[in-house]
Amino acid sequence: MIQNSGYVTVDGEFDTLKERSFFTIDDFKMQGKIVILRIDINSSVNPENGEILDDTRIRRHAATVKELSESKAKIIILAHQSRPGKLDFVNLKKHSKRMSEIIDIKIKFIPDIYGEKALNSISKLNNGDILMLDNVRFDKEEIELSLFENDNFEKQANSKLVETLAPLADLFVNDAFAAAHRCQPSLVGFSERMPALAGRVMQRELDFLGKAISSGPSPRIALLGGSKAADSVSISKYFLKKGIDYVLTGGVVANVFLLAAGIDIGEPSKKFIEKNIPDYENIIKKAKRLIDEYGERIVYPTDIAINDNGQRVGITIDQLPTKHPIHDIGLDTLVKYINLINNAGTIIANGPMGVFENREFAIGTKEIFKSISNHSGMTVVGGGETAMAFNQMGLTEGIKHISTGGGSCIAFMADETMPVLEAMRRSKIKFGK
Numbered sequence: 001m002i003q004n005s006g007y008v009t010v011d012g013e014f015d016t017l018k019e020r021s022f023f024t025i026d027d028f029k030m031q032g033k034i035v036i037l038r039i040d041i042n043s044s045v046n047p048e049n050g051e052i053l054d055d056t057r058i059r060r061h062a063a064t065v066k067e068l069s070e071s072k073a074k075i076i077i078l079a080h081q082s083r084p085g086k087l088d089f090v091n092l093k094k095h096s097k098r099m100s101e102i103i104d105i106k107i108k109f110i111p112d113i114y115g116e117k118a119l120n121s122i123s124k125l126n127n128g129d130i131l132m133l134d135n136v137r138f139d140k141e142e143i144e145l146s147l148f149e150n151d152n153f154e155k156q157a158n159s160k161l162v163e164t165l166a167p168l169a170d171l172f173v174n175d176a177f178a179a180a181h182r183c184q185p186s187l188v189g190f191s192e193r194m195p196a197l198a199g200r201v202m203q204r205e206l207d208f209l210g211k212a213i214s215s216g217p218s219p220r221i222a223l224l225g226g227s228k229a230a231d232s233v234s235i236s237k238y239f240l241k242k243g244i245d246y247v248l249t250g251g252v253v254a255n256v257f258l259l260a261a262g263i264d265i266g267e268p269s270k271k272f273i274e275k276n277i278p279d280y281e282n283i284i285k286k287a288k289r290l291i292d293e294y295g296e297r298i299v300y301p302t303d304i305a306i307n308d309n310g311q312r313v314g315i316t317i318d319q320l321p322t323k324h325p326i327h328d329i330g331l332d333t334l335v336k337y338i339n340l341i342n343n344a345g346t347i348i349a350n351g352p353m354g355v356f357e358n359r360e361f362a363i364g365t366k367e368i369f370k371s372i373s374n375h376s377g378m379t380v381v382g383g384g385e386t387a388m389a390f391n392q393m394g395l396t397e398g399i400k401h402i403s404t405g406g407g408s409c410i411a412f413m414a415d416e417t418m419p420v421l422e423a424m425r426r427s428k429i430k431f432g433k
């Protein structure tokens with residue numbers, strides 16, 4: 001049964017927190033203010049012609065940019081694309097063009113970050129104008145000053161980027177949730193010098209992810225699959241502590257929990273774990289401690305599909321070990337998981353249930369994702385590969401929130417320190433009014 005645990009939904013949106021530990025755009029008047037806006041439009045780019053292959057993040061941030069422009073702020077956008085040494089480490093000209101098309105407002109791209117060209121263009125900004133500066137990772141310090149050291153952001157705040165641009169601006173809007181686990185100058189340096197406000201993407205991510213984990217409608221369940229078993233074990237620990245009712249496992253994550261429960265999954269699946277999961281023995285120990293503490297709240301498959309020379313063959317857990325690799329959850333498990341999904345109020349999904357790239361073994365993932373997509377409750381999907389899988393299957397429509405974050409979403413769900421959130425918190429204390 002779905003119970004509403006104290007907050008109302010309006011048109012599918014969940015209401016906002018009353019007391020936030022960070023500022024948002026609603027806390028300040030924007031008209032005439034010079035705003036540095038950090039977004040994360042790091043996208044798949046064709047390295048041969050620089051064409052953007054997936055504009056999801058650009059579309060998501062476009063709403064914040066449009067709102068700020070319509071509020072008559074003067075906007076300086078900072079963003080990154082890829083990392084030095086990679087083929088898609090390109091400038092942001094095409095990103096700015098794409099965003100400009102989406103919001104139907106001109107965005108001037110400046111092939112400079114804090115040099116003369118950039119400063120000159122900033123000095124000419126009128127209310128509502130938008131500039132996009134170049135890939136901040138072209139700046140050496142952005143790469144080098146990336147550690148959260150001595151519990152402060154001093155190095156980042158003293159970087160040339162921040163030293164040069166901060167005196168020109170009134171407010172810093174941080175919308176880069178997808179990079180919130182990073183500690184680079186453009187992400188955490190400005191918060192020391194002026195009020196740092198969460199942009200709309202950031203605000204929505206924190207609302208949805210935060211509430212799904214701790215206060216969404218009951219029962220709250222999480223589906224954790226895929227091959228990032230170490231992350232998933234940490235996420236399970238945090239989720240169960242926060243009161244998520246059931247953690248349903250699939251993929252390699254399920255295999256790790258099966259091993260932790262003392263079930264021999266067979267050589268091929270064991271070998272996969274030994275080869276691909278660093279420190280796997282410790283991860284299995286951690287998983288065992290969780291099973292000891294939380295028992296049946298961690299749910300693993302009772303039957304599975306093995307890959308017998310390309311054929312899908314269903315077997316029960318009692319029939320293990322097997323000499324074939326486990327490539328999907330079994331049909332009984334699928335029915336059980338779908339029942340738990342249908343009866344849940346909040347569902348968080350991160351990772352596939354099996355090797356869904358192979359049609360034979362896509363059933364578990366596809367049917368589970370379909371039932372999440374058809375669910376009317378609070379459905380939240382992790383970013384990166386999980387979001388891509390929902391997208392490929394055409395199942396994004398019904399989901400209430402799909403995270404823009406890959407690594408940052410995982411870090412948030414595993415309760416790791418997020419330098420950007422910490423910087424925003426401190427900024428509110430420093431500049432609180």
Ligand code: 3PG
Nearest residue numbers: 040042083178179406407
């Ligand atoms: C991402 O795509 O996950 C973010 O933009 C962060 O990128 P990074 O892992 O290169 O810091």
